[in-house]
Amino acid sequence: MPSLDDLKKRIASVKSTEKITKAMKMVAAAKLRKAQEAAEQSRPYADNMKSLMDSISKGFNSTDDSKNLLAGDGNDSTYMLVLFTSERGLCGGFNSQISKTLKEKIIDLKKQNKKVKIICVGKKGYDIIKRQYGELIVDIIDMSSIKTIQYVDAKQISDKIIDMYFNNEFDKCLIFYNKFKSIISQIPTEQQVIPAEMTKDANSEDTSKDNIFFEFEPNEKEILEELLPLNFAVQIFKALLESSASEQGSRMSAMDNASRNASDMIDSLTLFYNRSRQAVITKELIEIISGAEAV
């Protein structure tokens, strides 16, 4: 049985842990609000970009076989997987959840004899993946110096990946990130970004739009050449924002749980401490009484 002194120390240490987790929860809550706002404000851009992409690509048929970001070049032997994780830990299942999705995909692709390359955005994902698939990782992008995510950060990442694409280093690119749904729920998401995945709704409501004839300037091909890299950068930007909002949400609920556990632990330790103290007092009293009786 631990001594009273030990118990006292233990209670003090749990109390200070609780203070830390509570503080982290507060910080995460404040950051979450910001991250969520940023994610929401970027949505109209992504949506409008998509509608623009749709209206261009609808009538566009690649006449030449040149490698492009819209249709690819027909090959799919090498896959580039981009994993978005956090730079810091203590955020519950955030990193392990998305890394697990990635690992499942790797196993799946290996079964189909595809080559896999990985880019890790954020240190934590790298830490999880490196032991098993270290030799597949081609790049790690450090986000620790970036406080608030700007579009230029996404642009840097996307430029890097597009360069690799045109150097024939891979044929298909998938991104893995946690999509922010709510504070308690983040959805691990897998999304194909190269070649750009065009969602063709068979039963789309506005078929009238299909028939609209656009005038293009300079021409469709040149616009697409400019638009596709931009679209790709936007997808990366969106993933970064969603991921950072999810990270804060996940951290907030993890820290909330931790604080609650700590306070439960303090309660039960305090109870135990009081009981032990009472036991010691009773024991001493019995000793004194029996001592007095013996005289």
Next chain:
Amino acid sequence: MSETFSIKLVTPSKVFLETSASLVTVPATEGDMGFLANHVSFISAVKPGFISIVFENGDEKSVYINEGFVQFIDNNLLIIAVELTEKENISSNFIDTKINELESLLIDDVSNIKIQGKIESLKSLSI
């Protein structure tokens, strides 16, 4: 009063402006384009320059665009931009730094006509 149409300017970080206007001039890559209501459906790339917006009451507004795209469909003008700044907040220094940025890109890729074109259009801007 002239007919109006709705316009929407978006950047990655926010919706910059959403309103209606009677005339919008956009620096498209092939030359400045003026949009009035009932313009034909149109898509174009945009080069660096100023978008000028004339509102229904005759007020004008000028916005700097770095690069982007413009789409006109059913009296809806959509401008998707990488960067938008009000003209009042633009100084010649701002333009100079943009030119320098682009010129540093040219060092690796001397024959890039697109970048050269952007520099030209930036140089021709008057504040």
